Amino acid sequence: MLTLEGVSKRYGDPTTGTLAVQDLTFTIEEGQIVTMVGPSGCGKTTVLKLMAGLLRPTSGRISVDGSPVTGPPEQIALVFQDYANSLYPWMRVADNVAFPLRRLKLPKSEVSQRVQRTLEAVGLRGMGEKYPWQLSGGMQQRVAIARGLAYQPRILLMDEPFGALDAQTRADLEDLVFQVREEFGITVVFVTHDIDESVYLADSILIMGPRPTFIDERLEVDLPAPRDQLETKQQPEFARLRSVVWRNIKESSLVMSTGAVRTET
Amino acid sequence: MTPSRRSALYTGAEIAAPLLVIAAIFVFTNTAGGFYFPPFQDVLIAFQQNWLFARIGSDLVPSVVRMLTGFIVAIIVGIALGLLLGKVAWLRRQAGPIVEFLRAVPPPALLPFTIIAIGVDSTAKVALIAFVCVWPILLNTMDGIAGIEPTLRNTDRVYRIRPWDHLVHVELRAASPQIFAGIRTALPLAIILMVISEMVAATNGVGYFIVQAQRSFALADMWSGILLLGLLGYLLNLVFSGIERFALGWHHASHAAAS
Numbered sequence: 001m002l003t004l005e006g007v008s009k010r011y012g013d014p015t016t017g018t019l020a021v022q023d024l025t026f027t028i029e030e031g032q033i034v035t036m037v038g039p040s041g042c043g044k045t046t047v048l049k050l051m052a053g054l055l056r057p058t059s060g061r062i063s064v065d066g067s068p069v070t071g072p073p074e075q076i077a078l079v080f081q082d083y084a085n086s087l088y089p090w091m092r093v094a095d096n097v098a099f100p101l102r103r104l105k106l107p108k109s110e111v112s113q114r115v116q117r118t119l120e121a122v123g124l125r126g127m128g129e130k131y132p133w134q135l136s137g138g139m140q141q142r143v144a145i146a147r148g149l150a151y152q153p154r155i156l157l158m159d160e161p162f163g164a165l166d167a168q169t170r171a172d173l174e175d176l177v178f179q180v181r182e183e184f185g186i187t188v189v190f191v192t193h194d195i196d197e198s199v200y201l202a203d204s205i206l207i208m209g210p211r212p213t214f215i216d217e218r219l220e221v222d223l224p225a226p227r228d229q230l231e232t233k234q235q236p237e238f239a240r241l242r243s244v245v246w247r248n249i250k251e252s253s254l255v256m257s258t259g260a261v262r263t264e265t
Numbered sequence: 266m267t268p269s270r271r272s273a274l275y276t277g278a279e280i281a282a283p284l285l286v287i288a289a290i291f292v293f294t295n296t297a298g299g300f301y302f303p304p305f306q307d308v309l310i311a312f313q314q315n316w317l318f319a320r321i322g323s324d325l326v327p328s329v330v331r332m333l334t335g336f337i338v339a340i341i342v343g344i345a346l347g348l349l350l351g352k353v354a355w356l357r358r359q360a361g362p363i364v365e366f367l368r369a370v371p372p373p374a375l376l377p378f379t380i381i382a383i384g385v386d387s388t389a390k391v392a393l394i395a396f397v398c399v400w401p402i403l404l405n406t407m408d409g410i411a412g413i414e415p416t417l418r419n420t421d422r423v424y425r426i427r428p429w430d431h432l433v434h435v436e437l438r439a440a441s442p443q444i445f446a447g448i449r450t451a452l453p454l455a456i457i458l459m460v461i462s463e464m465v466a467a468t469n470g471v472g473y474f475i476v477q478a479q480r481s482f483a484l485a486d487m488w489s490g491i492l493l494l495g496l497l498g499y500l501l502n503l504v505f506s507g508i509e510r511f512a513l514g515w516h517h518a519s520h521a522a523a524s
Contacts, residue, residue, distance in 0.1 A: 100424035133519035
């Protein structure tokens, strides 16, 4: 449903500017959770911004359900890592969630129903009257997820959404991703630099190479559902996938830090 | 000391200190004041005769109307231009030195010019007040808008927030702490310029009244005018603080929560 064909992005001048993304081609299937993992600084966020329509590709084609992406498409919502700067501190939680719905001119009851339902889905029942800054970091990111869900997108893009959170909160929110995928039937594209997270969440892993970003490898993940923080991570298959991703990123980091030319293996 | 006793003590001191000052003024003006410092009771009587409420309509109202008109014009123009400069980086770079220069011109120096160019009527005073008050508001709005986190703008783009909603509910709200700081800086300027412009060229107003009283050696009247201006400034500041507390409650509370 989300397709990239030969997508490249140059910053600055279209012919001589810095090449950030080179010739990306891949498809994200409906209902999947696809994780994008790569060394930090490899341009994962650039790819996500291209998908979200926040950046225009220099060449190539991005399309959602066959129609080309020229600006932020209606079917896509994005959850940022920096939740504190993505939520509106002057609005209550419920108003934060409802704000993107103003444009739709829905009846009041429909709006409050959506707000209730999504806040409940992310475990924030009864928190609508609070302000974001009255909540912990993990709860704030839950608000941002609820806002994304209330917008009723078909694809939820998440840009290192749990990168700033502690391990326990992070584990809880990872499981929340499965839960909302189930409940709302959405497709999730999840950018992370955490190797365990990229394997644990994924139906499919896109391993990104260093700048200019390209797809180094695509791994299909066959771990049984439902996933479990303890059991899934103890399986031999998890360990195998983890080591594949790990080795790949290790190589990329080496290329980035030494400037060595990458050799095909 | 228990906290409740301490707070009672503070409140007591807060009330007692001004009373002590007033008492001291009474004693000083009655014993050692002389011609320039008439007894305080005379000033109070003059205050009652002039400002309760004989000259309210003829002098205070024109002054306040001039001040508020100029101030509100400055707020509207300052926010509008600050928004524009805050959003358009190249324009901001071009306009920077000009704005800084105009802001640095001492306001009273413009008085002779406004008298020649616009005359001595209310329009000239309003224009002068607006011209001087606009700069702090403009600069602060500009900084506030330019300093908005890119993530916030990207959020609104992703959710396809309508331009008007984005402007009013996000950009202006995000910049409102700085905008209010600018307005807070401009408020005393408005009062100062109101008085000065009325002292130089006017036929009514509190500033005019003070100068007239001084010229006719009616020093109790003169002091009553000064007392009125002090009260006016205090009151305006109180009103402004109330509005600010209401509009920026989220800002103060979120900072308190973060620290």
